Amino acid sequence: MRFLWPGLVVLVMAGCADSSRRDADLAGKVRQALVAKTPDSDAAVILAAALADADAASADKRPEILEAALNRAAESRSFTPTFEAPLPEGWPAPSLPGLIRIKTYPALRAA
Numbered sequence: 001m002r003f004l005w006p007g008l009v010v011l012v013m014a015g016c017a018d019s020s021r022r023d024a025d026l027a028g029k030v031r032q033a034l035v036a037k038t039p040d041s042d043a044a045v046i047l048a049a050a051l052a053d054a055d056a057a058s059a060d061k062r063p064e065i066l067e068a069a070l071n072r073a074a075e076s077r078s079f080t081p082t083f084e085a086p087l088p089e090g091w092p093a094p095s096l097p098g099l100i101r102i103k104t105y106p107a108l109r110a111a
Contacts, residue, residue, distance in 0.1 A: 020059070026066040027054065033073055042096045043073035072096075 034047040050069030054062045076096045087093065090106040 023054075023059065023062045023066075026063055026070075027051065030054075030066050030069060033070065042076040042079070042099055042101070045101060046073045046076060046096075046099065 030047050030051055034044055034051070038044060046069055050065055054065045057065055076099070079096050081094045088106070092103040092105065095101050095103075
């Protein structure tokens with residue numbers, strides 16, 4: 001039994017290295033996608049929040065959070081709302097359904 005332990009430790013350490021490398025790769029993809037977006041876009045909001053959530057999450061939850069954010073950001077790029085009428089000047093564009101954002105509206109208009 002003693003001879004199996006060093007091999008087991010190496011396997012566990014290799015698994016940790018693979019996991020942290022995967023986390024770093026996903027975080028790198030999220031950062032690249034974030035840089036490519038305008039700061040006020042839905043995708044940028046989703047990706048920035050995911051990076052903050054991943055930093056606060058446990059190591060086993062990070063890949064799940066980052067992958068979900070990449071998928072949601074891709075969804076936001078393909079979202080095109082249907083307008084019944086043009087938006088008034090200065091009115092912010094609609095966000096992806098389910099995404100909660102704080103927006104600034106013109107002073108002369110009320111929501």
